[in-house]
Amino acid sequence: MNYTYSGYPDNGRFILTDFNCASFENRLGLGSFYKIIWAKDQDIKIGIDGYSMLLKKNNVLFCTPFNIIQLEPYIQGAISLVFEREFYCIRDHDHEVSCNGFLFLGSSVPATVSLSEKEIKSFESLFMILEEEFETKDHIQGEMLRVLLKRLLIKSVRLLKKTIIEPDMTQSKIDVIRQYNLLVEAHFKEKHKVSEYALLLNKTPKTLSNLFAKYNDKKPLQIINERLILEAKRLLQFSEKSSKEIAFILGFSEASHFSKFFKNHVGVSPTNYKKQG
Numbered sequence: 001m002n003y004t005y006s007g008y009p010d011n012g013r014f015i016l017t018d019f020n021c022a023s024f025e026n027r028l029g030l031g032s033f034y035k036i037i038w039a040k041d042q043d044i045k046i047g048i049d050g051y052s053m054l055l056k057k058n059n060v061l062f063c064t065p066f067n068i069i070q071l072e073p074y075i076q077g078a079i080s081l082v083f084e085r086e087f088y089c090i091r092d093h094d095h096e097v098s099c100n101g102f103l104f105l106g107s108s109v110p111a112t113v114s115l116s117e118k119e120i121k122s123f124e125s126l127f128m129i130l131e132e133e134f135e136t137k138d139h140i141q142g143e144m145l146r147v148l149l150k151r152l153l154i155k156s157v158r159l160l161k162k163t164i165i166e167p168d169m170t171q172s173k174i175d176v177i178r179q180y181n182l183l184v185e186a187h188f189k190e191k192h193k194v195s196e197y198a199l200l201l202n203k204t205p206k207t208l209s210n211l212f213a214k215y216n217d218k219k220p221l222q223i224i225n226e227r228l229i230l231e232a233k234r235l236l237q238f239s240e241k242s243s244k245e246i247a248f249i250l251g252f253s254e255a256s257h258f259s260k261f262f263k264n265h266v267g268v269s270p271t272n273y274k275k276q277g
Helices: 024-029 117-135 141-161 171-187 194-200 205-215 220-238 243-249 255-266 270-276
Strands: 002-006 013-017 033-039 044-048 051-055 059-063 078-084 111-114
Touching (some): 002 117, 002 141, 013 117, 013 141, 078 141, 111 141, 117 141, 171 194, 171 220, 194 220, 205 220, 220 243, 220 270, 243 255, 243 270, 255 270
Antiparallel strands (some): 002 013, 013 078, 033 059, 033 078, 044 051, 059 111
C-alpha cells in the first residue's frame, strides 16, 4: 500500500504507506516531511538521528522534518502518514489542535503514544477512511484528507496529555510548556540558557523547572540541548560544513566549546561522528 496526494503546484504532499516498497524509506528519511509511524502489527526497529529504538506494537511515533529516520526496506507490521508543511502547517493550525509543542517537539527523542484496545479500533477506522479518501479523486479530496489528518492529531494530543505526571495540571500551565518548546525551536541557535527563555515567558527558571517536573521527566535545559544536538547531527551528516562552521551556526563562541558539548552528549567528537556517518 502506497498512496500519495499531491496538491500541485504548492499545496504539498500527503502520503500513506505500509512500507511494502523498497524506495519509500529514502523518501521517509529525506525531505521536509512530518512523519507519523504506527507499529500496527508488531514491534519494529527504527533508526532516529543515529540512535536505534524499538517502537512497541500499537505505539505511534511522531517525528519532525529535522528527525532523520532509517528503516529497513519492506519492513513489516508498520503503517505511516507523512506530510509536508505545505499540506498541513503544524504552526498555522496550532490554535486548532494544540499539537505544536506536544506531538512535534523538534527533539532527538520524538513523542510516542500508546494505544489501548479501544483506541486501536478507533485508529483502524480512521486509517480505513483515509485509504478511501486517497482513492477518491475529486476537487475536495485535499480538504477531506486535511480534516482526517487534523482528527488524528487531535486524538493523539489527547492521548499524550494523559501521560502528564500531574493529570490535573491547568491548561495555562500546559500552555507555558508548549510555548517554551516553540521558543526553543525558534531561538535554539542563539539562546542556550533556560534563563533566556524564562525571560521571554515572563517566568523564573525555577518556575519552569517545577512545571516540567510535573509535566514529564525532561528538564528545560534538556530540551535546549537535545535540539542543539539534533541540528548538529543533521549538519554533520548532510552538509559539507566543518565542525568550526557548525559551532558558529549553532551559537557557540568557540569551536572547542561546541566539540566538548557534542562529545559530552553523544560520546564522540563532531569530527569522529561525521566520519562514522
